[in-house]
Amino acid sequence: MNPILIVRNFFQSYFYSSWKQAKGKEEMVLILFLSISSIINYLLCETIYFIPLYSADQLYTPLFVNDWMRGEGILxxxxxxxxxxxPDIGCMAILYWVFPFLYLPTIYGVVQMVFLQLGLYMVLSSKVSKEKTIQFLIWFQTLFTVFSLLGASLGDKPLPLVHFLSNAHHSTGFFFSLFLVSLYYQFQSNENPTSSITKQPEYDHKTKINLSFIFSKMFLPKQVSKFLFLFGFSLLYISDRFSFCIGIFCLVIIKSSEMDSKDWKMLIQKKSIFSFLFIPLYFIIMELILYSHKTKLQIPNSFGILLGSLQTKTFGEITFLTIHYVYDFSKLLVYENRSLLGLLFVFVFFFRRFPHQLKQMILLLIPILLFLLVVVGRFTYLHPYPIRYLFPLWFLGLLGVSWGLAKKRNPIPLPILPVSLLLWIFIFSFFPYPRKEVQTFYQSITRQEVSYDLEKPIRFWTEGKRTPTPVQDDGKPYRWITGAFHTP
Incomplete structure (x- = not known):
């Protein structure tokens, strides 16, 4: 007999009684999962993700909030x-008053993962059972931990999954865009609850939910809900246009997936045409609002930089540079991020088990993200390897694989899964913790003029007691994303 089957049957029979007892206590299991998951993510932030999370780029937000909170202003x-x-600065400002300053990047990563997991739980538990949802979350955390360790062991540069924990607007903005999209989807699915009430023969649990929804609508009219939704996307636009575009595309995918062949005739109606024209009009209005603030706050005009770059090149040059940029990017993906190749292999293997809407979203996002990658990375800010722009693919892929594992016919009993997460805490106890070493190194630097990669870490680890000046290779001041200059 197969020894693997013997072990599997043993564990399933051994935990059968506890499985039945825990079946009605999914909320307690969720709290247990979030607690263990937070410890694991904290250890990840303090070990293999510590260096990238405390690099110069990632320290922008806590230093900005520190200047703001100490009354030094932001000009x-x-x-x-x-x-x-x-949402980065808003969340960091709240954490600033609760946690030690030198731990803000780590705490931000842990809190971000908690909110992400809670968001996934609320969305999925409305579609499947809470038991399946918790299994999905445990698989999601497990896969995230496994591939994080794989990336560290292979020496990937950068670590591709660090954006799950970072306070960079390309990840937090993307998560917030999904939050807005899920709210919109839930709102649209509950647009007409009264019809279901009239068909109910008696006052049951479903009727309670519908009546509760109607009661809340008395105090939160449809127009107010839409205004809050639009206001959320406006904040997202100010923070990161990339995440804003991803959110808009996700909305289009959800709306198009709900249409059958007859419903496509609605696209030529006046109301639908106005909805599509509203998007470019919204772009123009937001740009006009921000234009007056760009000079005062010293914010670069990214659209102006892009147009200036394209005007100096012919169509043939643009095509040549685009093809070679994608080719060079693929080579760097093979040589610098080999863990992503493993991720891609797993994604392809499980792709047929992905939910239908998730398949649509991934297939449509691939060309869109490649387009944004080329536009921003090659023709605007000349990033040699802007892998963060493809982060939505890794996220959605992990969602799909976790979904496929949680929907297996013979799932692993639920009590075993939280216990399995405890093993990661034991494993991370043997990892080096570089916090003290890094802090000592940056505190020992006493030069006044330093390079860009040293200026923010020195200010951070000395908690603002030292304020070196970042300089370029030619000795001139480096003025890109820095608060080191208190005069323009």
Missing amino acids: HWYLPPSPYFF
């Missing part, structure tokens, strides 16, 4: 085109 900052105004 001395040279901000990026997407200044992370929301």
Whole structure:
């Protein structure tokens, strides 16, 4: 007899009684999962992800919030085109008052994963059982941990999954865009609850939910809900246009997937045409609002940089540079991020088990993300390897694989899965913790003029007691995304 089957049957029979007892206590299992998961993510932030999370780029948000909270103002900052105004700075400002300053990047990563897991739980538990949802979350955390360790062991540069924990607007903005899309989807699915009430023969649990929804609508009218939704996307636009575009595309995918062949005739109606024209009009209005603030806050005009770059090149040059950029990017993917190749293999293997809407989203996002990758990375800011723009693919792929594992016919009993997460805590106890070493290194640097990669870490680890000046190779001041200059 197969020894694997013997072990599997043993564990399933051994945990059968506890499985039945835990079946009605999914909320307690969820709390247990979130607690263990937070410990694991904290250890990940303090071990293999510590160096990238505490690099110069990632320390922008805590240093910006520190200057803001200490009353030094923000006008001395040279901000990026997407200044992370929301949700990064808002979340970091709250954490600033609760946790030690030197631990903010780690705490931010842990809290971000908790909110992400809670969001996934609320969305999935409305579609499948809570038991399946918790299994999905445990598989998601397990896969994230496994491939994080794989990337560290293979020496990937950068670690591709670090954006799950970072306070960079390309990841947090993407998560917030999915949050807005899920809210919109839930709102649309409950648009007409009264019809289901009239068909109910008696006052049951479903009727309670519908009546509760109607009661809430008395205090939160449809127009107010739409205004809050639009306001959320406006904040997202100010923070990161990339995440804004991804959210809009996700909305289009959800709406198109709900249409059958007859419903496509609705696209030529006046209401639908107005909805599509509203998107470019919204872009223009937001750009006009931001234009007056760009000079005052020293925010670069990314559209102006892009147009200036394209005007100096012919169509043939643009095509040549695009093809070679994607080719060079694929080579770097093979040589610098081999763990992603393993991820891609797993994604392809499980792709047929992905939910239908998730398949549509991934297939449509692939050309869109490649387009944004080329536009931003090659013709706007000349990133040699902007892998963060493809982060939505890794995220959606992990969602699909976790879904496929959780929907197996013979799933692993639920009590075993939280216990399995405890093994990661034991494993991470043997990993080096570089915090003290890194802090000592940056505190020992006493030079006044340093390179860009040293300026923010020195200011951070000395908690603002030292304020070195970042300089370029030619000795001139480096003024890109820095608060080191208190005069323009």
